[in-house]
Amino acid sequence: MYLTLKAIHVAALVAFLGNISLAMVWKWHADRSRNPAIMAHVLHGVVAGDRWITVPAAAILFISGLAMAVLGGLPLLHTGWIWKASLAFAVSGLLYLYPIGPDQRRMERLALAAHGDPAALDWGAYAALSRRWLLFGLLAITALLVAMALMIYKPIA
Numbered sequence: 532m533y534l535t536l537k538a539i540h541v542a543a544l545v546a547f548l549g550n551i552s553l554a555m556v557w558k559w560h561a562d563r564s565r566n567p568a569i570m571a572h573v574l575h576g577v578v579a580g581d582r583w584i585t586v587p588a589a590a591i592l593f594i595s596g597l598a599m600a601v602l603g604g605l606p607l608l609h610t611g612w613i614w615k616a617s618l619a620f621a622v623s624g625l626l627y628l629y630p631i632g633p634d635q636r637r638m639e640r641l642a643l644a645a646h647g648d649p650a651a652l653d654w655g656a657y658a659a660l661s662r663r664w665l666l667f668g669l670l671a672i673t674a675l676l677v678a679m680a681l682m683i684y685k686p687i688a
Contacts, residue, residue, distance in 0.1 A: 533602050540595040547588035548675060550580050555668055558635075562661060567652045571642035577635055581627075589624065596682075612681045619678035626671040634664040 554577040561573035596617075600607055607613055638660050645652035 533599060536595045536599045536602070540592060540599065543588045543591035543595065544679065546584055547592060548672070548679075550584040550588070551668070551672060551675070554580060555665070555672075558661075558664075565649055566647065567642040567645035567649060568647035570657075571639055571645075574635055574639035574642060578639060581632065581635075585627075592620070611687070612685045616678040616681035619674040619681070623671040623674040623678070626667050626674070630663055631667050631671060634660045634667075638664065 557573050558570075558577060561570045564570065597607075600610070600613055605613060607617070638657055641653055641657050641660070
């Protein structure tokens with residue numbers, strides 16, 4: 532049972548980190564087009580990807596990780612690498628709740644409002660949201676990589 536949970540946990544991590552990383556790449560490519568219709572389309576895909584891949588993968592990560600710790604007899608709050616990784620995972624999730632998730636929906640609405648006309652897009656507002664989305668997105672990914680490293684290396688201290 533433990534190894535099955537571990538395989539599920541690793542698969543969820545791959546889906547989770549993969550979707551987040553690819554969202555950043557696709558958004559960067561769409562923004563470079565400076566075409567609001569393409570930007571809105573990609574942001575719609577990013578939001579849908581979060582709904583259908585990122586959020587379920589996060590839930591699977593949490594549940595499978597908790598189940599493995601319980602099966603392994605590890606005290607969650609007294610095992611340093613578990614609570615530190617859980618904290619990093621929570622930080623990433625909180626950054627998604629605000630500002631990442633709301634910002635990507637705001638950028639999508641701005642791009643949609645331009646109706647494909649680059650002159651109609653509020654580039655200043657879009658650029659400000661985009662910079663904040665990227666900054667906090669990188670922070671969220673960094674927190675996830677820290678959590679992943681803690682789970683792999685399981686430091687004693």
